[in-house]
Amino acid sequence: MNFPLRRTSAQSLASAVFRLREIGILFALGAAVAFFAIRAPNFLSTGNWQGIAQNVAIVIVVGVGETLVVLTRNIDLSVGSIVGLTAYLSAATFAHHTGASVALVALIAIAIGFGLGLVNGLLVAVARVPAIIATLATLAIYRGVDVQITGGGNITAYQLPDRFLKLASTKPVGVPTLAWIAAGVAIVGAAAVRWAPWSRDFYAIGSNPEAARFAGIPVGRRVITAFAISGALAGLGGFLFASRFPTVDAVAAKGFELDVITAVVIGGVNVFGGSGTMLGVVLGALLVATIQDGFTLLRISEFWRLFFNGFAIVVAVTIDALVTRRLQEALRRRRAEALAARHLEAGT
């Protein structure tokens, strides 16, 4: 049975709620900017905004990949260690081969990240290890490998070629190169989840894995793809991380996964899977970065940052769950009404 009219209104209700989510973050962002602009005198300076853009860029790059994973109702905790490992490997490659091409090293970092992500995906989809446990284990394992490779040493900015460091320091049209790269990744990611048929599957899997399986979607393969892309983007993130923070050691990017997950969850990607937009993730990352920057300017202890990250996750998850429940309630009522109307028309 089809009720085109009713379906459209149900769909528009759903999309209205999700638009509301993005507007909500925009409001919060506006409020945060206004607050810090008043309290911290140099908050509105160009330099400060460029700093925020640089900080947010790597979170966005990694966040786009994490979003795909969360859409499939999984989670990837290992991105912090993948970023750390690929950051060190990128820096080490430049230190040992000063003439190496920047693009080539970036590709190597992405490939390594892809491989590590693939391992996560196989563990989750083939070996059936719950994502939280699988990536908690690989978070430790990848960091252990990182420590093994660095052997307690580190790479400093002096060992790295200027071409590589320029990636973080140049600002074409006043916007840092890192931010341009992040924008590119976010746009490609947004286009992919909007239009690519294979990435629409991510939403289907996250909404209802069983139904997706029955609908003939290759669930396992898609979950592996999501993890592999998340790993690859974490690899790219690690490459950028090394150019932004060129002194790389074995603890680089420790805890970075929490920044990423906070941005993704605040950005409205539902931890129940199946809903979320890249625009939301970008806004979420911006909100987190803005508030952290404001905290720094106001000389609030950086430990409050950690607390804030966690608190924000809890609040976002709570709001999401309550809104989702309301929405489902409303949709169910509409369906029931539509059915009732149909019955009345038919005179039964």
Next chain:
Amino acid sequence: MTAARAIALRLLARWETLLVVAIVGAGIWSTTLSPFFLKRANLLDLVTPYIFIGLMAFGLTFVVVAGEIDISIVSNMAVSVVCFAQVFDAGVNVWLAALIGLVVATVLGLVNGALVSVLDLPSLAITLGTMAAYAGLAYVILSGEGVASFPSGYTKIGGGYIAGNELPIALPVILAVAVVLGIVLHATRFGRYVFTIGSNREAARFSGIPVMRVRMAVFAASGLMAGLAGVVYVGYFGSARADAGTGSLLDVVTAVVLGGVDIFGGAGSMLGVFLALVLVAELRNGMQLANIQGDTQDIVIGGLLLAAIVAGNLVRRAQTGRFRVRPLRLGRKEVIAHDAADALMPSKLAPQNLKGR
């Protein structure tokens, strides 16, 4: 039913036998590394540095058996440690301060429990959030400074020995705790409730089990054990820092999962968790003897965690002929159950119910 239970029990027994075999194997490996391994003092002292991890693993066992997860448990311990230290530093009696640490940890566990059970939110996401929040809180409370001036009367108990200066006090303590919690989990009505909720929450609700209260209690228990771990931690290390226990989440989760607790809930035993704790302690001890660094040890422990789950999956597959198809537990059950109820009760949708509108 009884036959199925007999098979399940036998499998469980086999899992624990496997753990014992692994413990013996790791012991032989350790002996080849150092002849001192088999000395009675070393054997008795093996688990002492891992007591706080064991206490948290026991607490987490209740949560996982109930079909949930609490990854905030280590951060919770850190908060309890710094609260203990701050209160003690303010001149309060050390035992009273320890008690306050326990209370704080239980309250933080209750916060998790309330969010998960009353609001019915996914424990994975909630405790991921509170993991960060509590870790931040610990730093905020103790702002980077450590407290190390605990009276020796207190630290002597945590790191002390009895019976001819050989038996660490910690060993009988953890054994006693394991036995008590084992009884609570396996031989009380509360324990049965926890298992039932873990196997099928809806069925548990329909059988009149106070699901919300039990789930809340499970998280409170996890918090209480984190607090106890904090008290023991201070006693053993004699100092309190905001980063207390950082990095031990892997060990805690490994002990629980390697102990044979079903990560999807509904099965597990306290004995298994205790044996897994001994195995983890033994392996870490052996790797120390082999001069392997802490972070490199994590590769082995992480691999062990993965292997434990894969092995469990294979056992289950051998039992039922297929994998369980539940990629991640995120509390969707309710929604599905609602839809099912709608489908079963068409009267709700019948026109007469909606005529008045």
